[in-house]
Amino acid sequence: MIINNVDLSGYSGIASQLPEADLYITGLIFLFFNICIPLATARTIVAAKRLNKTMLNANSFLKDKNELYRTLFTESNKAKIIVDENLVINLSFG
Structure with missing residues (x-):
């Protein structure tokens, strides 16, 4: 409405259309660059810091599981019985 200079003053009873339009636009630009972008x-x-922390925790968990696997299965030649949190029994002969 401002760009095309549409005049609605006959319908609203206001004599002039946005007499301080430049201040409104300047205020909106100020808000955008000083509040929205920061x-x-x-x-x-x-969000990046949280993702980084989550990835570090996941990598640490995987490293611990890899060390456990290596200790139990690759560096030993004795049979093992492993029970997980759901009480499922896994046998290993390695």
Whole structure:
């Protein structure tokens, strides 16, 4: 409406159409660059830090499981019985 200079003053009873339009637009640009973009950047940084922490925890868990597997199955030649948290029994002859 501002760009095409549409005049609705006859319907609203307002004599002029957005007399301070440049201030409105300047205010919106100010809000966008000083509030929206910094908040989006901060949220992205927080999400990246959380993802990094999750990946480090997952890598640590996998490293521990790999060491357990290597200790139980590849470096020993005795039979083993392993019971998981669901009480499922696994036998290994290695």
